[in-house]
Amino acid sequence: MNAFWNRWRKQLAWESVPAGTVEGRADRDPAVGPALTDELERVLTPVMRPCAGIALAGAAESPIHSFLTGHPYLPAGTTWPEGAAGPQIFVGQINFAEVASVGALPGFPRTGLLQWFVDADDTYGLTFDRSAGTAGFSTRWYADPSTAAGSPQPDAPTPTDTVDDLPMEFVGPTALQFRHSISIPDWSGLPAQHRSDPIWERLAAALGERRADPEFVYEEYVRGGSSLLDQLRTASKVGGYPSFTQDDPRGTGSYPAADSGQAELIIELDSIDVGGWGDSGVAHLFGDPAALATGGLTSIRYHWDCL
Template identity: 25%
Template sequence: MELEQMISRVDELLPPQPAVRLTISNGECTVFDSKLGGTPYFPKDMEYPRGKKNKFEGQPLLLLAQLNFEQIPNIPDFPTKGILQFFIAADDLYGMSPDYGEEMAHQHNFRVIYHENIITDTSLLLSEDEIPAPEVDDMYMPFTGEFKLTAGEPEKMQANIFDFRFGDAFVKAYNEFADEPVEELWDIDDSITDPLYDKADDFPNAVIGGYPIFTQDDPRCVEDVADCDVLLFELDSYYNTEIGIDIMWGDSGTGSFMIPRDRLKALDFSRVLYNYDCC
């Protein structure tokens, strides 16, 4: 039985999605650049994002990442201009909701902000000294400092075994080739499923589009958030002593932001599913 034939069949059921890998590096960044951390692009006449729950209620959120789509090759349905930002609370869940389902899409202690038209006059933007800082003890972030994000060329990314739809798709593909059909992915011999996990290990450190990776369960297995089908942005733990990068979500985890396709097309970022998990 050929595993590649089954994967090709899965590709028909769960088509590979366009994606752009983002290389993380050291380097000087401006407020306009695609980057992790640092001083965000933020107009003075806008209300700065603040937390709404727990110890971060009323406290300013911190910039996790910002994406300047004028620096990123376009992929279908994503913006072609403007700056998209991800702010999170520096609490022990990195701003993620402790509750499952739709609550994970309520932006209480995280915020996704889109600036469609970029102001180039820096006098109209908050300076580094003007960015408000939280006044809380025991702050947690996946990294400290600022890192540059450089976009690669668009590519197609296959679905992986961590996607909540993959199990059903692979079982269907397997049964088309197997002599004895199975009902669940876990009924298939490890010699076939283990390579699926190995294949999933080869994923980007940072990416927009494609399919997300989860250390534990896909939160979209809950029906009320199953429509969050587009990976808006994902940042994995990444450690590189040679270039001084140390990004760690808990115990080697990943942070993912997902959005319904219709909302992405409408540039409506008011409902985004945010998940952080780790080993």
């Protein structure tokens, strides 16, 4: 974490920021920077989690790379998954060797390929009864994918050729690039003692922010669009804390509780990066990373929501 906090210290060394370059912020006392950094380190370090930020990176070059849409890795003899509406839509696949190459995620697989499919209907398979989270999607795991075994099969059905409304706003295999990042919870996920800490009022004053509401300060200047944390990742990622446009489903229906160890964020795809998923939507797979590392998929739950 030292490198992370050193970056914080550089960003909060406000004497290097010309006055007036950020609208609505007053001049700061240079001494405030290091003091606030130490306080933020004390408050945030206990809740930080590593994650692998996801970005789109052009056309995929191999059937065993990480990519979204297109034709998945499909060894000879493997059938395309079927859902209630026929052949399912291929969302994407994650090669965990690529994830691990940018930094280990504790408990997550370091190798293996996870694939994600959803039903070809107007909710992308999401159900709203007792089956919510457990139906309308498929996942597949390949512990040791082989390029030679994974060439596309011409006779395999490709639902994305016939479905008009896709989860994401592009077709064709689009490669994923990973970056080792830091994830912190949203305001409601912070422990109560963190939410009541005076650091948020101090940060508001230092930023010249007249609105001293702690939740606003945290979501805007620490976790949100004006964040000073250059390694923070709140959108598409592997691991870390999830983000939602509405409510966290975990702990309701068939979704295990967030603190159960069975509902950690495995993958998040945010429309801010990939488009689609309804109106500014976010899609998730939750589960037990340790079970996934052994090829266990029974804990995997599916969810997406939008505005």
